[in-house]
Amino acid sequence: MSYLSNSKLIRRYPWVSPLLILLVLVLVYGWAVRGLKVDFELLQTSFPYIIDFVSRLFPPDWKVLDIAIKALIETVQMSLWGTTIGAILSLPIAIASANNLAPLWLQWLANLLQNAVRSVPSIILGLIFVAATGLGAPAGTLALGIYTIGYLAKFYQQAIEAVDQRSLESLQVMGASRLQVAQYGILPQVLPLGLGYTLWMFEYNIRAASVLGVVGAGGIGFQLKSYIDGFEYTKATTMMLVLLVVVTVIDAFSSQLRHRLDSM
Structure with missing residues (x-):
């Protein structure tokens, strides 16, 4: 009542x-x-x-522009490899966690793994791999790879779960095998979304890589922290401006590419 x-x-x-x-x-x-x-x-x-x-950040000290460009190239390389490693490892985890593909016990384990990875801050991952491999880009690359799994696996899982079930049922009625169902029913629907998510993660990882430099994991963040610790703020500004330009360019490029993928 x-x-x-x-x-x-x-x-x-x-x-x-x-x-x-x-x-x-x-x-x-x-x-x-x-x-x-x-x-x-x-x-x-x-x-x-x-x-x-x-006011201490200006004017930028352009004398360190060559150092900034070299550090930025290293940051992009770290992000590229870290995103690729994370994407490859994320795919089987996403399949195992999708409620329309995997049994319940496997979903539970895969989701637990995703949550465990997401709960670890990227700086902690950086510290772990710095302790394992020493200072430099390899530690940052591995940290980004693991960090990427926590997010891309979830994004891929959502893309898989959003697949139109009627198309899969039609293929099964026609006698298609599981591999054919995946190839002709799931992959065409998931691929544009998955590529879009991967591009977004690559763009995000460039910023994350600059943060990992704080713990000595290479890239432009390492140079940025060194200048700030030495009170060389105008040099730090040059690093931030170079990073801003590259992130803006990559954002514009990836946005256009994601738009084309969405229209596929």
Whole structure:
């Protein structure tokens, strides 16, 4: 009875439901702000310090441009190999975790593996591989490869689960084998999405690789941290500007390519 009366109340007063949602959002965000213990008075007096720090970043020191380009090339190489390694390892995990392909026990194990990888920050992975292989790009590449699995496996899984089941059933009725069902039913539907996700991950990994440099895992992040630690802020600015240009170019290129893949 209470459910029916509530339904009638919402139909009679349609503004009640949005008001309740707004009230819940206000309460949740208010709770979050209290938990952060934000000192608004301190924020008001902190702007001069922010302006002072930003002013030290300019003008960029273009004398280190050649160093920035070399470090950036290493970062792109790390991202390329890390994304490729992660994509290859992600595919069987995605198949094992898809609810329309794998048994329940295998789905549970594969999803547990995905969650375990995603729960480890990229910097921790960087530290692990720096301890294993030493400072430099190999450690960053391996860290990116493992880091990529946590995300691409989930993206691939969602693409596989979104496959139109009617097309698969039609192939099975025609007597197609499992391999033929995968080749002619699943792959054509998953491939454009999978390639789009992989391109997005490659673009993301370039930024992630710059963060891994903080723990000595090579790339432009290593140079960036070295300059900041040495208070050479204008040189650090050159590194950030070069990274910005390359990320923007790759983002534009990958966006166009993803658009073409989506229209396939």
